[in-house]
Amino acid sequence: MPESNIHRGDDELGGCQNHSFYHNVYGLLMARSTYEGMKLANENKRPFVLTRAGFIGSQRYAATWTGDNLSTWEHLHMSISMVLQLGLSGQPLSGPDIGGFAGNATPRLFGRWMGVGSLFPFCRGHSEYGSTDHEPWSFGEECEEVCRLALKRRYRLIPLIYTLFYFAHTRGTPVANPTFFADPKDPSLRKLENSFLLGPILVYASLIDDDGGGIGGVGSPL
Known part of the structure; x- marks a missing residue:
């Protein structure tokens, strides 16, 4: 303007x-x-x-x-830190375009992104006109099942997520927290950029790379 x-x-x-x-x-x-x-x-x-x-x-x-992102593994990694930084800046309800807005996601990239993105405060898939279809069922049955399980997990966690939003409203705390919130005195946790805490009990860790390696999971805080 x-x-x-x-x-x-x-x-x-x-x-x-x-x-x-x-x-x-x-x-x-x-x-x-x-x-x-x-x-x-x-x-x-x-x-x-x-x-x-x-x-x-x-x-x-x-x-x-978080704006018009790309369908790349780099932007999947970046989406974690962007959501955490927005939360620390007083914006608790945020998330990326899952799968990337510009470009064509692969089934592995989209499935992994949905696995992470389904636990972001704001969860939405979106893509630009002219890219390949980015609906979960557009990437084959395996990816569709991965996305189904990820979204079912989110809905099982709705009571927790809703409570975290209530705390964000009344206390000003983030919904998604950096991992070092589990132990602020541990300097090693401040270096982690591929995991985050969803409330005081649940941590989601995602170890991802562009050659298909790595694992992801949900467990207890560090």
Whole structure:
């Protein structure tokens, strides 16, 4: 958006100013206006708003997805640290486009990504127009079964996940935590970038690489 664009903000926000003045808070205000508009349309329903742009406070109005990613193992790895960093920054409801937005995922990549992504706070598969179909059943029966088991596991954990969101609402704590939260005094845990804690009891560890090696699993905290 050109910085010369004029926004007529409320007086308490700064009044009539160009976009450079409102740039950082613009995403927050978009999420807020969408949320409040949906509430006016149906006050008996809880709005769900999804945004890519945001600012401090946007977690009050919207979930955040991590943007247009690529169907690569590197971006699968990156999605873990991005979700954790967003959580530490006060954005508890976040997640990537599972399988990658741009490019063509392989069955192994999509299945592994769904295994990890099904335990992110925000879980959604999505891809751009022109890429191969990214529905679980598009990759064959084996991948479809992997995705089915991953999603069933998420639904079994809904009571825990819902509780973690309640704590995020009332205490400001992340839903997905870095592994070192299990023992902040252990410096070795601060180096782990391929695992995270889902609450105080459950840890998901994913050891993944692009040649098909590695394992993933769910267990107790370190």
